[in-house]
Amino acid sequence: MRRTYSAFAWIIAGGVVVQAASIAFALGGIGRYVQDGGVIDKALVESRQATFTGDLGFPIHGIVGGMVIPLAAVALLIIAFFVKARGARKWAGIVLALVALQITLGYSIVDMPYLGLVHGANALAVLLASVYAARRIRRSATAGAEKTAADAIAT
Amino acid sequence: MPSRPDLVRRVAAGVALTGALGLGALGWGSTLLGEYSVMDMGGGQAGHVHNGATGPGAASTVSVTGLIADPLRAPDVRIELVARCQTIDIPGGRPVEGYTVNGTSPGPTIRARQGDLVEAVFVNESVAAGATLHWHGVDVPNEADGVAGITQDAVPVGGRHVYRFTADDAGTYWYHSHQVSHEQVGGGLLGAVVIDPAAPPSNQHDADAVALLHVYGGQHTLNGRVQDEHVPAGPGTAVRVRVINTDQGTAAVWSAAPIRVAATDGHDVNGPAAVEGRKVLIPAGGRLDVTVQAPAHGSARLHVGGARSITIGDPGSGAPPSRQPSDTLDLLAYGEPAPLGFDPQSPDRTFDYVIGRRLGLIDGRPGNFWTINGQLFPDVPMFHVRQGDVVHMRIVNESGEVHPMHLHGHHVVVLSRDGIPASGSPWWVDSLDVHPGETYEIAFVADNPGIWSDHCHTLPHAVDGLVAHVMYEGVTTPFTINGGAGNQPE
Numbered sequence: 001m002r003r004t005y006s007a008f009a010w011i012i013a014g015g016v017v018v019q020a021a022s023i024a025f026a027l028g029g030i031g032r033y034v035q036d037g038g039v040i041d042k043a044l045v046e047s048r049q050a051t052f053t054g055d056l057g058f059p060i061h062g063i064v065g066g067m068v069i070p071l072a073a074v075a076l077l078i079i080a081f082f083v084k085a086r087g088a089r090k091w092a093g094i095v096l097a098l099v100a101l102q103i104t105l106g107y108s109i110v111d112m113p114y115l116g117l118v119h120g121a122n123a124l125a126v127l128l129a130s131v132y133a134a135r136r137i138r139r140s141a142t143a144g145a146e147k148t149a150a151d152a153i154a155t
Numbered sequence: 156m157p158s159r160p161d162l163v164r165r166v167a168a169g170v171a172l173t174g175a176l177g178l179g180a181l182g183w184g185s186t187l188l189g190e191y192s193v194m195d196m197g198g199g200q201a202g203h204v205h206n207g208a209t210g211p212g213a214a215s216t217v218s219v220t221g222l223i224a225d226p227l228r229a230p231d232v233r234i235e236l237v238a239r240c241q242t243i244d245i246p247g248g249r250p251v252e253g254y255t256v257n258g259t260s261p262g263p264t265i266r267a268r269q270g271d272l273v274e275a276v277f278v279n280e281s282v283a284a285g286a287t288l289h290w291h292g293v294d295v296p297n298e299a300d301g302v303a304g305i306t307q308d309a310v311p312v313g314g315r316h317v318y319r320f321t322a323d324d325a326g327t328y329w330y331h332s333h334q335v336s337h338e339q340v341g342g343g344l345l346g347a348v349v350i351d352p353a354a355p356p357s358n359q360h361d362a363d364a365v366a367l368l369h370v371y372g373g374q375h376t377l378n379g380r381v382q383d384e385h386v387p388a389g390p391g392t393a394v395r396v397r398v399i400n401t402d403q404g405t406a407a408v409w410s411a412a413p414i415r416v417a418a419t420d421g422h423d424v425n426g427p428a429a430v431e432g433r434k435v436l437i438p439a440g441g442r443l444d445v446t447v448q449a450p451a452h453g454s455a456r457l458h459v460g461g462a463r464s465i466t467i468g469d470p471g472s473g474a475p476p477s478r479q480p481s482d483t484l485d486l487l488a489y490g491e492p493a494p495l496g497f498d499p500q501s502p503d504r505t506f507d508y509v510i511g512r513r514l515g516l517i518d519g520r521p522g523n524f525w526t527i528n529g530q531l532f533p534d535v536p537m538f539h540v541r542q543g544d545v546v547h548m549r550i551v552n553e554s555g556e557v558h559p560m561h562l563h564g565h566h567v568v569v570l571s572r573d574g575i576p577a578s579g580s581p582w583w584v585d586s587l588d589v590h591p592g593e594t595y596e597i598a599f600v601a602d603n604p605g606i607w608s609d610h611c612h613t614l615p616h617a618v619d620g621l622v623a624h625v626m627y628e629g630v631t632t633p634f635t636i637n638g639g640a641g642n643q644p645e
Contacts (some may be wrong), residue, residue, distance in 0.1 A: 039375055041461035042404025042557075046439070046613050047341060049373040107555065111591070 002137050005092075008076040009134035012095060015069040016127040022060040029054015033094045065106055069126075076133070078099040085140050091133040098126045186516040188533060190638040193305055193606060193624055194292050194631060194641050195536020203505045206219035218634045222297035222605050224319040230274035232267045232322075236346075237278045238332070238620060243343055243371060247381035251372035253342035254282060254332070260343030261379050263332070264577070267322040269353040275318045276499045277310060277331075282332075285309030285343060285641055288318055289333035291440060292421050292585045293348065294319035294564055297605025297630070302563070303334035304634050304642030305606055305624075310334075311641075324566075325352035326421025327397040327442040329367070335643050337614035343371060345401050350421070360395040360417070360446050362388055367399040368406055368460045375462030383463055384513070387470045388449035394467045396445045398459050403613045405588055408445060409434040411477035414456035416489060418444035422566060422583035426491030433484045433617040438559035440612035487572055490580025499570055499598035502547035506538050507607070509551040510621065511559055517620050525554065525611070525621040532620035538609065540601040541628045547598050552589040558616060561586045561627065562605040567599040586612055601625075606632055608644070617645040 044050055073096040073110035080092035105119040127136065167507040236256050243253045243260045256262025267273050281287050284437075287309055289301035300319045303309040303582060310316045331345035345367050364386045374381050388394050395417055400406040408414075413429040420442055437443045447457050447467050454468025456476060466474050519525050520565050527535040540546055548567070552558055569582040572595050589595055610622035622645060 032626065039462035041375075041406070043368065043370050043375065043400075043402035043406055043439075043460060044404075046403030046615070047370040047373070048615070049341075049370060051373045071323065 001079060005076065005079045005083050005088060006134045006137050008072050008079060009092075009095070009130045009137070010087065011072045012076065012099070012130040013071055013127055013134065015064050016123055016130070017122060018064050019061055019069075020073075022064070025058025026054045026061065029057065054128040054155065065103065070099055070103060083137065085137055088133075088137055091129065091136065095126065095129045095133055098122060098129055102126055161373055165478050168609045171344045173594060175293065183516060183519055186519055188518045188637060190635050191533065192632065192635045193537075193626070194593045196533050196534065196541075196624065197626075201639070205501075205503055205505070207645060209243055216399065216424055216629045216631050217604070219605055219630060219634075222630070224272060224296050224299065224321055226319075228272050230319065231271035232265070233274045234263070234278070235276045235278065236262060236288065236330075237280050238282050238344055239282045240283065243379075245371055245374060245376060245379065245381055247370070248374040248376070251374075253371065254286075254339055254344035256344060256346050258341075258373070259379065260345070261369065262330075262344075263344030264347040264349060264365055266349050266351065267327045268351050269322055271322045271350075273318075273320055277314060277318060279310040281312055282339070282344070283312060284335050284339075284643070285311050285314075286332045286339060286397070287316070287334045288330050289336075289563070290318070290320065290330050291561075292326070292442065292566075293320060293326040293350075294323065294566065294603055297564065297603070297607070300563055300581055300605065300607070301330075301333045302608055303644045304602045304638075304640070305608065305632055305644060306634070308634055308640035309642050322350040324421055325350045326418055326423075327365075327444055328401060328421055329399050329401060329442070331401065332599045333608075333644055336645060337618050340614055341370075341402065341403070343369065345369070347397070347399055349397060358368075360393040362386060362392060362394045362396070364465065365397045365399065366459045366463075366465060367401060368463065369401045377459060377463035377465070378469035383465065385454070385470055388467050390468070392449045392453045393446050394449065396447060396457055396459070396465060396467075398437060398443045398445060400441050400460075401437055402460075404436045404617065405439065405559070406460040407434045407479060408437060408443060408457065408459055409477070409480055410447060410457045411474075411520065412447060412450065412457075415446045416443060416484070416486070417446045419441075419486065419582060420566065420586060422581075424490040425493040425580035427489065427504050433481050434480045435486075436482045436588065438584075438586045438588035438612065440559055440561050441584065441588075454527055461513060465552060483558045484584050485578050486579070487569065487575065488579045489582075493581055495568055495581050497545055497546065497598075497600050499545060501545065502598065503544035504538075504540055504547045504601075506536070506546065507551070508536075508548055508623065510554050512554040522619060524619050525616055527621065527623050530633065532622065534618070535623045537621065537623045538626065540625060542601055542604050544601040545598065546601055546625075546636045547596065548595065550587070550589050550595045552593050555591050556613075556616075557590045557622050558621065559586050559588050559612040560609070561612040562599070562609045564603045564605055565601075565607065565625075567597040570596040570598055572596075601627065604630055606630055610645075614645070 077092040080089040162307040287301040300306040328348040332339035367386040415427040449468035453472040456474035
């Protein structure tokens, strides 16, 4: 279970990396498209026919951020209840709360573009929290195993 | 060998899992639509009836197929329109696979004079899913509305359908398929309709140009070309540019020169003032007639949509592009007030059309769907009216995206937005952008019997459930959706 817990935490951390990469890819593509005389407006967006390099970044950002990461965060919390390690639930809860905040911010950016500043910063919080959750559970697992071994020798 | 309590636990878990799966399958299955008729939709009461006009009481019923223009009158304008699935040549751009009408997209512009009887013979040569023609903005008799599964069956390959209507209101309109419309309209099965006034218009202009906007395969076009256009005009000449937004999203129109909004959705604006330093927005499906005066020297540039523009004036001179203004003209307070022709303050019916969004299943398909009055399609309201009713509708957008709401067969007048009453010219529309958080109060007279779609014209939104109907008492339809005729209006 510790291994699964750790794996899901790493999936979330990896997801954050994909998020940063995909949105940079998409924005770079927009810059290039506009520079070459392309026009992005509501007509193009709603036609779902945009064909510039990087446009794939948007659906990737949407799917990973709207589905993969939140599902992994929920799974992490569920798994945490089967892991016998102190703080596993607490850190899974923190990760899930940060992810929930991140999604809310993401869906509200169009209404309040300034939220984008928090969305970018909070991404780092999600990354750090999920990496910490993944590492601490493996560390405590190792510590626990060493302790068991030490106890065995002592006995 | 598992112990007894273990066995009990396992059996219990198995039963629970089977039950959960069974219930899930049942829930999923209950969302499947199968073949259905709009007659069976709208179980719940959608609105309030005033003045005692309640209850069933229609002794006679009429089918939508009987709601037709004078069958004995000879047509004044007759045109054959042939739909094909083929490669569309895009001058200035790259060709795309799509749909044409008489070999081109956009198809031919239909021009008629007010009062003319128009007869369009529609032939489907090769559109595999079937096709129809809907006369967007023209208040046609219901039989000619062209909505597959409601007013007709989709015309199969090799089939034909005759549309007849009287061109009662002068203005700018368009036609497009209303079968698998999100795909066929996007693919180019469309064209312009211009109805010239019987008498010279109040908003005088000397010349006239159509500016039909459409995105083909990511390419912004003006009248089917990835090119700007020029309208030659002598100094001081007023040119009426009829901008038609056939796309799925709002288009902006602006110019560094003063412009006037002569008409919205085929209805003239009363006393339009000069617009300077502001853009004017056209909802998806909407039209805007703009008059631009050719300058004394050179030409004026009118930006239509984000990508294309039209220069008006001296053919020898260009005009530099101008920056898109950040301010938007508010049509709620544009032009001079004028009588509406009916009293919207004492409506016979009052309806709410509240747009939301939530996760759910439509036709077994999971997704984040639009809701109307909190319900997912097909459990959306049916707006029941009686001929002659004054109808009051409150459209509320509680979702995060703009929705261009389009009512078939009628024009509605905007009464207020977010509680601020309309103070300019009567703002008549058939396509109205309702932005997130906005509430519009609109009114119309139920003067065109039938069953009429009232949907979002960002057409993929209609696929995702943003479609309801106005149904007149005593009107029935023999057509069905998802049946043997393959009707899929959205």
